[in-house]
Amino acid sequence: MYNSIVDGSFSQHWQKKMRRGVFFGGLVLGFFICIYFTPYQGPLPFGADVTTRVKSRIVCHFTEPESDFCEMHGDIRILGNSSTIFIPDFRVADMFTKNNLSGIKPYARKTDEIALEHVRQFSFSQEMPRCTQNHRVPAILFSIGGYTGNYFHSFTDVVIPLYTTSRKFNGQVQFLLADKNGSWTTKFQVVLKKLSNYEAIDIDKEDGVHCFPSMIIGLKKYKELSIDPLTSPDYSMTNFREFLRSSYYLKREYAIRLGSKEKRRPRLLIISRKRTRTLMNEHELARSNISEVSQLVNSCDVLMGVHGAGLTNIVFLPKNAVFIQVLPIPSGDFERIARTSFGDPSETMNLRYLEYKISEKESSLIQKYPLDHEVFKNTHTIAEKGWFYFKSMYLENQNVKLDVLRFKTTLLEALQMLSM
Known part of the structure; x- marks a missing residue:
């Protein structure tokens, strides 16, 4: 019926123009409706509270033999000088209560009470203070207390676990150092700079609230000077040694083979x-x-x-x-x-x-x-x-x-x- 009325009132040329106008008018109207009813998704102003817009997700691992560690995604905030991590998720407290823990000490030797005496404990809160510094990259929080004054423990408790934890970020990760020791960071500055594109933060001294899109608290350790091939299939001790060879510009990949054409004597x-x-x-x-x-x-x-x-x-x-x-x-x-x-x-x-x-x-x-x-x-x-x-x-x-x-x-x- 509509078509017959239009056919009787307008020529074919005007009918085509009207149909095009209705089509494009509908598109414009739909666009403005979407703009009006869609929440703002652009960059948040400094210090903005995103609790109501970002759904948090947290997974904590308490059954590992060497270390407790948590992986958190969402709106994660940390006030370093109070050793408090803020996350809008009521399940966090329940997780720690069920495991008889009041917080987490981010050092990969959890059963060694003597080592942990020198490691700071971080607790959790649902109260969300205003951000003073926003970060666009994930964070990894770990301690360089414990036994890291010992060369062996520096590698097996920190450097190797840090390698397996951070390598996947390809440098786009912020290190937060608890119990910072100046001589340790100087000694291992090559490794820290190779794994992260950002200057490590001495989190213990920070009196502002740092906000991150995600955070890993603690480092997972397998065995002494070892990497678990099952949980870290993309990495191995061979990969780690190649990483060191690249970081310190080491020339030799293979030891001498006696009987080969090489004339020098073994060292x-x-x-x-x-x-x-x-x-x-x-x-x-x-x-x-x-x-x-x-x-x-x-x-x-x-x-x-x-x-x-x-x-x-x-x-x-x-x-x-x-x-x-x-x-x-x-x-x-x-x-x-x-x-x-x-x-x-x-x-x-x-x-x-x-x-x-x-x-x-x-x-x-x-x-x-x-x-x-x-x-x-x-x-x-x-x-x-x-x-x-x-x-x-x-x-x-x-x-x-x-x-x-x-x-x-x-x-x-x-x-x-x-x-x-």
């Missing part, structure tokens, strides 16, 4: 200890920073040393190099600790591993105790007196003087490995 590096478990027949000690040490270690084909933090430098060795760990206890009781700390990890780094177990006569303890003493013959009884007594006896009050002729067999084995 042996002996790791020094300054206080205990020293090699008493070692003639000099060297003090170097990580950049210098990494270059030195990377230039060598064999690294050896008495069990201790200095052996962490194996991370800088070229592939297929040989690592010799000297066990400072004339007994098999210490083998598990030595294996867990350095032996097993070294094999995931594409290194060849050897152990040298000292004899009683190679220990300085022989000057204090007779050969038939329990210190030599029954280390189980020493261990039963507690870790600190065991540690004091064998790790803090013992030095090693290698029998060169006896040790020669191990060196020959290392040379044979380099020819494979």
Whole structure:
């Protein structure tokens, strides 16, 4: 009926013009309706409260053996000098209450009470204070307290977990450092700058409220000097060592192969200890920073040393190099600790591993105790007196003087490995 009326009143030319006008008029009207009824989605003004517009999501992991950590998405705010994290989600308090926790200490050694004495605890609140600084990138909050004064713990408790946690952000992540130590950040500044495009924030001293679109609190740790291939399938210790090689501009990817066309002789590096478990027949000690040490270690084909933090430098060795760990206890009781700390990890780094177990006569303890003493013959009884007594006896009050002729067999084995 409509078409017949229009046909009788207007020519075909005017009918087409009217239909086009109605069509475009409808588009314009729809556009203005959308603009009018759609909430504003542009950049928020400084200090704006976005609680009602962003739905929060939080996942906390409390069953990991080494660390508790949380992943938070939404409107996350932190007031550093009060150690408080703000998130508009009532479930946070319930999560911590059910796990008998009042907060989280972002350090990857959660069962070690002594380590955690030097780690700040962060609590959570639903009260949302006004932002004083907005950030467009995610944040990772972690502590460099604990045992990070120790070279081994710096790598296994912080550097490696930080690598697996932050690498996926490709530099677009803000580090928040709790329990900041100036010497630590200076020592590892190359790693920090390689993993983040932003200057790390000493969060303990911040009296303003920093706001982030997401935040990871704490670092997930697998084992000593190791990366879990199941939960971190995109990363491995091989990847981590390539990361270090790139960060410190290390030249050598592979150790020498004896019998090849390369004419130079293999190089042996002996790791020094300054206080205990020293090699008493070692003639000099060297003090170097990580950049210098990494270059030195990377230039060598064999690294050896008495069990201790200095052996962490194996991370800088070229592939297929040989690592010799000297066990400072004339007994098999210490083998598990030595294996867990350095032996097993070294094999995931594409290194060849050897152990040298000292004899009683190679220990300085022989000057204090007779050969038939329990210190030599029954280390189980020493261990039963507690870790600190065991540690004091064998790790803090013992030095090693290698029998060169006896040790020669191990060196020959290392040379044979380099020819494979």
